[in-house]
Amino acid sequence: MSQINFEDLANEHPEHKRALRKLEEWRRRHSDVHIIDPKTLAREVQGVDATALALALTLLVKAGLLRRVYKVTTPSGVLADGEFDDPTQIPPRLPDRFEHYFDTAESDVVPVFRMVA
Amino acid sequence: MSHYEEVEDALLLVKNLCTAEQIQALLRKRKGIEHVRISAETKDDLVDRNLRTAVEANAIQVGEVFDLIRYAEENGNQHIFYYKPKTKGIADALTYDTIAQRLWGTNWEKTVSDFPSVRLKPSDYKYSDFRSNSKKPKDWILKVYGDTLITRFTGKTEQRGPNVIWREYVQEPLRVVLVARWNSPDLLELRVQRNESRKTVERWRDKLWEMLSPALVPAEFKEWELGKTMARLVLDDQQNSAVYTFRDAQVIDAEAGVYATFETHADQGNLFTSIETRKSLQNYLAAKSDCAGLTVTWLPGSNGEFPKRKRGHY
Numbered sequence: 195m196s197q198i199n200f201e202d203l204a205n206e207h208p209e210h211k212r213a214l215r216k217l218e219e220w221r222r223r224h225s226d227v228h229i230i231d232p233k234t235l236a237r238e239v240q241g242v243d244a245t246a247l248a249l250a251l252t253l254l255v256k257a258g259l260l261r262r263v264y265k266v267t268t269p270s271g272v273l274a275d276g277e278f279d280d281p282t283q284i285p286p287r288l289p290d291r292f293e294h295y296f297d298t299a300e301s302d303v304v305p306v307f308r309m310v311a
Numbered sequence: 312m313s314h315y316e317e318v319e320d321a322l323l324l325v326k327n328l329c330t331a332e333q334i335q336a337l338l339r340k341r342k343g344i345e346h347v348r349i350s351a352e353t354k355d356d357l358v359d360r361n362l363r364t365a366v367e368a369n370a371i372q373v374g375e376v377f378d379l380i381r382y383a384e385e386n387g388n389q390h391i392f393y394y395k396p397k398t399k400g401i402a403d404a405l406t407y408d409t410i411a412q413r414l415w416g417t418n419w420e421k422t423v424s425d426f427p428s429v430r431l432k433p434s435d436y437k438y439s440d441f442r443s444n445s446k447k448p449k450d451w452i453l454k455v456y457g458d459t460l461i462t463r464f465t466g467k468t469e470q471r472g473p474n475v476i477w478r479e480y481v482q483e484p485l486r487v488v489l490v491a492r493w494n495s496p497d498l499l500e501l502r503v504q505r506n507e508s509r510k511t512v513e514r515w516r517d518k519l520w521e522m523l524s525p526a527l528v529p530a531e532f533k534e535w536e537l538g539k540t541m542a543r544l545v546l547d548d549q550q551n552s553a554v555y556t557f558r559d560a561q562v563i564d565a566e567a568g569v570y571a572t573f574e575t576h577a578d579q580g581n582l583f584t585s586i587e588t589r590k591s592l593q594n595y596l597a598a599k600s601d602c603a604g605l606t607v608t609w610l611p612g613s614n615g616e617f618p619k620r621k622r623g624h625y
Binding site: 234286299 | 464465466507558559561572574575576577578579604606624
C-alpha cells in the first residue's frame with residue numbers, strides 16, 4: 195500500500211479523502227503490520243468515524259490493495275494465529291497463544307484485511 | 312533411485328512445503344536467464360511450469376531446490392526440545408565425523424554423500440540428511456523422515472437417530488520430519504513438527520532419540536531449563552528493544568497460587584506498548600515468580616541473515 199496508491203484513490207474518490215489520508219498516516223506508523231483488524235484501526239485512528247473508515251477499507255479492497263480474510267478468536271478472546279480466505283476453510287481445532295487446542299466451532303470468526311502489496 | 316524420481320519428489324515437496332514467495336525468491340536469483348520465468352497465476356503453475364522448466368534447463372540446480380526444502384522443513388512450525396550435555400567431555404565428542412562414524416560405521420562418507428534423500432520408506436523412519444554448517448563448522452544437522460498414517464477428526468458430526476452420534480475420522484498419510492541440531496559448544500536441539508497431540512510430539516521426540524542412539528543417548532544430557540532465560544528476556548527488555556518484543560506471557564506466583572496470563576488482542580501485537588503490562592510482568596519476575604510461557608517476536612537483524620520477523624513460543 196504505497197503513498198501513490200492512496201493518493202490516486204483519494205483523487206478518484208474525494209468524498210473519502212479524509213478517511214484515506216488518516217489510513218495512510220496510520221499505515222506509515224505501522225509499516226510492519228500485514229493484517230488490519232478494523233476494531234484496532236477504529237481505536238487507533240482518531241477523527242474519522244467507523245463508517246467512513248469501513249468505506250475507505252472497502253475502497254482499498256476494490257482497488258486490490260487489501261484482501262478480506264478471516265481470523266478466529268481464542269477462548270480468551272484474542273486473535274489466534276493464521277488467517278483464512280473463507281470461513282469454511284477454518285479447521286475444527288486451532289492452537290491458542292500457548293499451544294492449547296480449542297474447538298473453533300465455539301469461537302467467533304473475525305473479518306480482517308490482509309495487505310496485498 | 313533415479314535422478315528423475317528425486318527431482319519429481321523434490322518438486323512435490325516444494326509445492327507442499329514452500330510458500331510462493333520462497334519459490335519466487337529462488338527463481339528471481341536467475342532472473343533474466345533463458346527459461347526462467349517468475350510470475351505465475353497459481354502456485355501449481357509456479358512449481359509445475361516455472362520451477363520445473365528452470366531445473367530441466369539447468370538454470371537452477373537441483374541442489375538449490377533441496378536447499379529450499381531444507382529451509383522450509385527445518386525452520387518454523389516445530390516443537391523444539393533443548394538439551395545441554397552433562398559434561399564438557401561429552402560435548403567435545405559430538406563432532407560431525409564422530410557422530411557419522413557411530414551412526415553408519417567406517418563407510419559413513421559413502422552414506423553421507425548420497426544425502427539428501429527425499430523419498431520416504433513406507434511405514435518406517437530413515438536418515439535423510441546429515442551435514443555440517445559451513446558458517447559454523449562444528450555444528451551439524453541430522454534429519455530423519457518418517458512415513459506414517461494418522462487418524463484425523465474432520466469436524467463433521469451428525470445425530471443419526473436417537474442416542475446415536477456420528478463423527479467422521481479419516482486416515483491420512485503423514486510425512487514426519489525430525490531434526491537434531493548440534494549447536495557447538497553445548498546445545499542440542501531435537502525438533503519435531505507441530506502437532507495437536509502432546510503424546511504424538513513426545514513419541515516423535517523419542518523416535519528421534521532412538522535414531523540418534525548409536526551416537527548419543529538421553530542419559531548424557533540434561534534438559535535446558537528455559538524459565539530463567541525467559542525471565543531474563545523480560546527483565547532486560549529495554550536494553551534489547553531492537554532485538555525482540557513480546558506478544559504473550561504467562562507467569563506463576565507459586566507462593567500466592569496465582570497464574571497470570573497476558574496476551575495482546577492482535578496477533579502481531581507488542582505487550583510492552585502498555586506500560587502497565589510491562590510493570591506488572593517485570594514486578595512478577597523480579598519477585599521470583601516463574602515464567603511459564605512467552606511468545607517472543609524476534610525482530611529482523613541488520614546483517615541480512617534474518618530478514619523477517621520470526622516468532623517463537625517458549
